[in-house]
């Protein structure tokens with residue numbers, strides 16, 4: 194049985210879209226042994242091998258048969274951008290659906306990867322995004338479709354092929370809680386078969402309270418980050434349109450419940466937009482909102498998107514914001530974008546390719 198598929202009928206089902214039992218059955222159909230399926234799946238998921246010819250644990254006749262009959266992946270790499278710091282952004286196209294289904298996956302080597310620390314992989318969960326944040330290239334064209342389980346896993350496989358992974362952030366294109374069933378199954382594969390521990394994976398959401406409360410008891414295999422972007426209700430209604438009318442206190446309270454149930458502290462993400470939400474007053478009000486909450490704030494100076502109308506904050510305002518939070522006893526970090534010259538902001542490469 195196939196796990197699920199949005200593939201058009203003429204497209205062969207790839208190995209990654211088959212669960213272990215279905216893969217074994219397909220291998221038997223091809224005249225191979227069920228354990229060959231297990232070997233092939235392991236080679237793909239554990240070692241990032243995407244060419245049967247390199248799977249030396251399989252008999253050579255099997256490798257030839259599989260190469261002809263059973264693709265491993267369904268996507269196509271349309272473009273690859275490598276920045277000066279070796280941050281690599283892949284633009285991947287998947288078949289099926291009403292419009293071109295392209296997403297971005299970013300492989301970010303650790304600064305000291307020479308010592309073998311591995312890389313962080315940023316993956317997408319939807320094609321386009323229905324949240325429609327005005328500063329984000331991914332939200333501009335709206336949602337095309339959800340990614341299937343195997344399409345999310347494929348991003349990990351492609352990322353693994355670029356170098357060992359030590360962390361992952363589910364922070365690319367899309368809102369993961371709006372495709373949670375598929376995201377959750379994909380993260381099970383990443384955890385169980387690719388060996389990325391649950392504390393090494395961070396899922397980033399705009400924080401739908403009811404959805405958070407529903408999934409907390411499921412022992413989710415990830416850390417949670419909630420994108421807040423402002424302490425002011427009126428401004429959040431504009432910056433995060435899909436959350437319009439959802440009180441910020443309700444989001445924070447769902448975060449508190451999450452922490453109480455999972456024991457995992459939340460990171461609040463805050464994109465600093467020049468002249469919009471980067472003032473000392475914003476920092477003060479954010480500190481008041483988060484007072485007595487065990488959490489971390491991750492400040493992200495905005496990476497300019499063409500004609501978005503938003504600008505990059507000055508280093509002074511970033512430092513002032515950070516310092517204000519620290520003075521209120523809040524743990525805060527600043528995440529400067531890596532690979533700025535390579536369409537680094539989420540969704541920029543995808544938008545340019547479609548333009």
Ligand code: SF4
Pocket residue numbers: 322323324325326329330331332333365366367368399539
């Ligand atoms: S910032 Fe995130 S939630 Fe907002 S539109 Fe972009 S991908 Fe969606």
